[in-house]
Amino acid sequence: MTAFPISPAPEPGPPETLRLRVLQTTDVHGHILPFDYHANTANHSGGLARIASLVTQARTDAGHENCLLLDTGDFLQGTPLSDLTPLPGQGWRGRNPVLRAMNLMGYDAATLGNHEFNFGLDGLHRALVQARFPLTCANAILHPGEQPDQDQTLLPPYLILSRRMRDTTGRWHVLRIGLLGLLPPQIMSWDHAHLSGRLSTRDMVETARAWLPVVRAAGADLVIVMAHSGIDPGPDHPMMENATRALARLPGIDAILAGHSHKRFPDPEHAATPGADIARATLHGMPCIKAGFAGSHLGQLDLTxxxxEGKWQVIGHQARLIPTAGTPPDQRLVRALSAAHVHTLRVTDRVLGHVTAPLHSYLAQARNDPGTQLVNDAQRRALAKALAGTQYAALPLLSASAPFKTGGRGGPGHYTDIPEGPLRLRNITDLYGFPNTLCGLIVTGEQLHDWLERAVICFHRITPGAACQMLLDPGVPGHDFDVIDGLSYTIDLTQPARFDLDGHLLDPSARRIRSLCHAGHPIxxxxxxxxxTNSYRAWGGGPFAALAETALIHLDSRPVRDLVADYVTQRGTLVPKARATWSFAPMARTVVMIETGPGVRAYPSDITDLGATDLGDSKMGFARLRLTLPLMAQPQDFLPDTDSCES
Incomplete structure (x- = not known):
């Protein structure tokens, strides 16, 4: 028998390698065109029109076929172009400007954020039927099942996009990309009036854990979680609002696109966050990006x-956040939205009344603020009218509101600044930018104490006699600083905060609110x-208790913004005055600092009235003011509503 040599098996070729570029927008909040409708002037950063130019370049660089453009929610609400023009009754007959822009940009998919629900489910449906891209959300539920993967969801719980893409040698492959959308379950509180009885939610982590195997079993080569959720450094807990770190530890995910908190990732701000690697753009080893808000950045995640053996795996990644500042807007998009832009200008230019002095929010957390007072006056008048002739009409009537634009994550330009003269609808939308509705509640004195303790967590604890202490905690948004009109009280900053940002009790012995009085008498x-108050606050928005669950006596169908506009129209001419509702408790000559918008320098008398010294700008562009506690007396036009009292 003749023996024949056995030929060796052919050596396997090199692994096939493909590069997928994932482009992300998040929390655009209706910022589309290069225009500030509140200030009635062009702006120089942010917005989808600028992002569209960056997307075109990114697609050109990587190859259009190897790119995905995805949005992680809060795109429908935030500017007059998005909030007024598309609504019924405004005379606009064209398409929703936000969806028009996103369609033109060729989005591949999106998920929902909490603000998509601000106009109710019917309003959301009217907008989303115009989208020429699919949407997904796994934890907004029409009919719950026994397990999350048995739920009947508002939108498809996941998507699988089949895309033909080129590998590094030029060969074509079909890649099946699974997308799982998630949003904060707190939408049921924040938009309770719109959603109660029509929708429910589940925990994001529980939902993802159930659906991820389903997405894989449906044939996904890789899975990207699109979570409208921020990055919470604290321990995990059920129904987390900011659950990205917990999601990153789940098996079966290849990358996460996050959002909601208006912060960026990767960013030095998260350097101390457990599990975060800023240099590698990972959370617990998971590739993750979060592209700011209002179109400030385009997120770019390149996955290799x-x-x-027939299975695709992510073997590397690179991430970057590309700022839009200085980028020219995409002119095709600008032209496509020109009619909507002109219509928005016409609507917002309507004169409602006149104001005899400027209204600004630069000092709204350091003094009684006329802008906040205006909103409180409008709310009190509207509720008084609604309750006239009812059993509640004889009870003392209060009103709670907060300054909505106080810098923070929005930067040094994120302040209300309304000049003396005609008061237009655009000024009202600047003063009150959310479509919340008016609520009336029955509250006790004990609940008022609790409400105000939660409102004043925005202040740092101050050591008497020490110098250069920061007055405001930058981690607490200014819109949590509720001022309750109709009361008088002092804030003792030597005390620690009683509650944390989630409303959890930190220190049962801490009491910052002193001398709480009504009509000169202790409460x-x-x-x-x-x-x-507004519907967001009534159902527990922010660190506040959901008092409306048991204490609601009135729910208005109209946004507070419209009620403020009615109030201005009825009054005609307004003389801005803030009653002496609150003050800081005296302490031995103590120096504090605040950071505010540089626009405050247009009002030198306001700086002088506080006894403040201008220290120039911070590295981030905020004006730095030094103040000595106790502050100097308020200006004479800040008229007290009640007598002072001691408790």
Missing amino acids: LSRT ADGDRFVIA
């Missing part, structure tokens, strides 16, 4: 995939009041 725990 290798296929061995007892059992005293009863009616209070006007």
